[in-house]
Amino acid sequence: MAKEKARDLRAGVALLWGEQDRPTRGPKPSLTPGRIAEAAVALADAEGLDAVSMSKVGAEFGVSAMALYRYVPGKAELVELMVESVLAEAPDLSTAGPGWRRQTVEWARCSERVHRAHPWLLAATAMRRQLMGPHQLGWLEAALTALAPTGLTAAQQHRVFVLVAGFVRTHVQQLVDFDEEHSREWGLLTAELLARHAERFPALTAALEAGAFAPETADPDAADSLRFGLDRILDGVQLLIDRGH
Amino acid sequence: MAKEKARDLRAGVALLWGEQDRPTRGPKPSLTPGRIAEAAVALADAEGLDAVSMSKVGAEFGVSAMALYRYVPGKAELVELMVESVLAEAPDLSTAGPGWRRQTVEWARCSERVHRAHPWLLAATAMRRQLMGPHQLGWLEAALTALAPTGLTAAQQHRVFVLVAGFVRTHVQQLVDFDEEHSREWGLLTAELLARHAERFPALTAALEAGAFAPETADPDAADSLRFGLDRILDGVQLLIDRGH
């Protein structure tokens, strides 16, 4: 079983890096993993990740579900290809000018942009096994390049990267599953229940009265909440840099 | 459809708060939503969230899948109940002593502990619609209580909470899907490919050589990586507090 896993992994990595030998015999393949992934991405963009089934992707090419298995080992690998497809162009941080901080902010903005353009990306990267293809590594490369001048150790740089990337994820998560009507409805119902249990939740009641969850502030789009978290994090990182070890 | 949604939501909220009128007629119910949720939690703890199906949970009580629908509107609501069940006891931050920072760290530790005890919690809260029951609100209450003395505005406190809670999530995510053998295998394969494309990934190659991804540092358990991120974040928050607005 360990061997099976290893072979699966090897095949998956080869697929991600596009390093597989093309066969010469037999009918010409009508598809490629790349085109399949693109179709799946289009489908996910339009109808969500749940709508991405082998049948539906196949139908996009007028082909049965099983035909896809000639190009892709299984659905998990297809999702990995989708992620790679969407991360194709690594961010260009040079436009942000010099300075690790400006460039890191730019990296976060680019990441946010991709996630907002493809909301299923969050779920896709959450479910996947830890496998990074070349495009994903390109994003990591860009971030590490931005962090290089900080003088932090390699391990620290990596940790800062994880911190920032994780923050973008949670930030986008909130953007994505924010639903105006749903949220307001829940707010009303909960406010009522909260009032009935005010003694159990004094701080919460106070915050509610102070408007901490008022629509303007609850709507994550307002006031650029990416900046708030990012500024806190990068302030903290700056302190670490200044401290000099 | 809006009406349907609203009714669903109302029912869901009532379920979470345990505010539903018990019927008098008919056979005595043999189950309760709470007991069902507990069984589902046990199942998820043992075999993962994917193993939680209506059949299997029903089987835990020697009952068919459909029987559960007498207690729970559907699977989504069952998952919500599972989350509530696991968050039953809100964290006690007073043991950490005084000071917003110590208490916030303690909150994060408690949250980490729960997530590690129930690894499926991440996936469960990721998939759910934004619905918080009383126990989840209890955790929020605890955090806001800790943050109250900071002098930050209610909206800022809320944002700091989101920041910290999100960080714990991503941190635990890493802990959870870290797999020794899998990770090493991927590392080997990727290192090989990386070497072959070293010119495309100079920073990455340098970081690799500097040991940024060496097992000791790659293993997120080592060196308390919760502290690293949390310290950066809270340093940044401290600056915000000092700045006085």
Place this chain on the structure above:
DNA sequence: CCCAAACTGTTTACGTCATCAGCAGTTGCT
């Protein structure tokens, strides 16, 4: 006191999904 209403849990069925096994047709190397 009795019966209809309310409630329980069951079986059956439907549609969807990923994936396995086997088949028929196509291509190109030897």
Place this chain on the structure above:
DNA sequence: AGCAACTGCTGATGACGTAAACAGTTTGGG
């Protein structure tokens, strides 16, 4: 020419969530 390698297909399997209809049980209203 013939065989091996390859394509895409059909059909089947077992899992899932849940809708519908039904049989059995309890109890309040008459």
